[in-house]
Amino acid sequence: MMRVYFWGTRGSLPASITAGAVEEKIVKAIRASRTHSLETDEAIEAFVHNELPFPVRASYGGNTACVELCGAEEYVLCDAGTGLRDFGGAYMKAKAAGQPGLPNVFHLLMSHPHWDHLQGFPFFTPAYLPGHRIHIYGGHADLERIFIRQQSEPCFPVGFHAMKADIRFHTLEPESEYDIAGMKVACIRQNHPGDSYGYRFEKDGRTVVYSTDSEHKDGGREEYERFLSFFSNADLLIFDAQYRFLDAVDTKENWGHSSNLLGVEMAAAAGVRRLCLFHNEHTFDDDALDRFLEDTRAYLKILDGSSSLKIDLAYDGLDIEL
Ligand SMILES: [Zn+2]
Ligand SMILES: [Zn+2]
Numbered sequence: 001m002m003r004v005y006f007w008g009t010r011g012s013l014p015a016s017i018t019a020g021a022v023e024e025k026i027v028k029a030i031r032a033s034r035t036h037s038l039e040t041d042e043a044i045e046a047f048v049h050n051e052l053p054f055p056v057r058a059s060y061g062g063n064t065a066c067v068e069l070c071g072a073e074e075y076v077l078c079d080a081g082t083g084l085r086d087f088g089g090a091y092m093k094a095k096a097a098g099q100p101g102l103p104n105v106f107h108l109l110m111s112h113p114h115w116d117h118l119q120g121f122p123f124f125t126p127a128y129l130p131g132h133r134i135h136i137y138g139g140h141a142d143l144e145r146i147f148i149r150q151q152s153e154p155c156f157p158v159g160f161h162a163m164k165a166d167i168r169f170h171t172l173e174p175e176s177e178y179d180i181a182g183m184k185v186a187c188i189r190q191n192h193p194g195d196s197y198g199y200r201f202e203k204d205g206r207t208v209v210y211s212t213d214s215e216h217k218d219g220g221r222e223e224y225e226r227f228l229s230f231f232s233n234a235d236l237l238i239f240d241a242q243y244r245f246l247d248a249v250d251t252k253e254n255w256g257h258s259s260n261l262l263g264v265e266m267a268a269a270a271g272v273r274r275l276c277l278f279h280n281e282h283t284f285d286d287d288a289l290d291r292f293l294e295d296t297r298a299y300l301k302i303l304d305g306s307s308s309l310k311i312d313l314a315y316d317g318l319d320i321e322l
Pocket of ligand 1 (some may be wrong): 011012114117212
């Protein structure tokens with residue numbers, strides 16, 4: 001079994017929810033409750049969970065990229081966006097509660113060092129504590145220098161070398177295969193300003209592909225096939241779908257991201273079972289993100305009405321069991 005937990009899902013920069021937006025959700029929820037008899041706590045909980053649409057009862061969240069692949073011998077995470085701070089917080093809480101059998105080794109695979117994928121690391125508490133080991137992997141050969149620079153004056157008060165964990169860097173080669181914490185991991189170079197890397201994880205007959213910050217331009221049939229084979233038959237494809245189709249081909253071409261519609265087409269062509277749209281547009285509120293998901297699902301119906309592809313839009317706290 002494999003589980004994927006999303007600690008951070010926003011693209012480009014964190015996006016917090018406002019007080020006004022929370023109040024609006026409460027008003028909508030109370031309005032919707034008028035026709036229900038909510039006498040007990042159980043009835044209230046069932047109403048909230050089953051009757052209220054996701055953007056009313058919850059939020060897609062505002063942390064930047066950090067995804068955990070659970071089920072390995074040690075912790076395996078993709079990217080160190082602000083979601084990494086929450087992962088570290090949950091780990092520290094479990095440790096303080098004396099939870100037995102907690103690993104103290106973390107494997108962190110970096111897609112690339114843009115800020116939204118890096119900025120959570122200075123707030124990752126286990127990195128400051130001796131007795132922890134952190135392996136940082138990526139296709140960029142100069143990751144160590146970049147991590148050190150992020151915590152240098154004048155941008156950050158605590159230097160990288162103040163971190164007391166044993167931190168080691170590893171450069172991965174695209175088109176090669178690795179064993180990381182008992183998972184089979186492959187790496188692919190993606191089209192993005194400064195390059196980015198996608199990862200394919202296989203364990204116990206389950207496959208998860210993490211492919212964010214990747215612009216699929218018209219690079220010809222060979223380039224398209226290269227990605228289809230990397231995505232092929234994945235149980236879960238986490239796909240950079242920051243843009244609506246028109247944005248991707250018009251104003252935001254060459255900004256390094258892809259669209260929801262391309263995600264659907266590629267997932268369907270590669271025989272993927274579940275597609276998770278990721279790197280959510282930071283200017284979209286919960287209603288806009290929800291419409292974006294509905295539009296994407298509608299597009300799949302047009303493309304192939306009998307397709308069994310399941311489509312989700314990632315949110316902070318999404319927990320997918322495969
Ligand atoms: Zn990004
Ligand atoms: Zn980027």
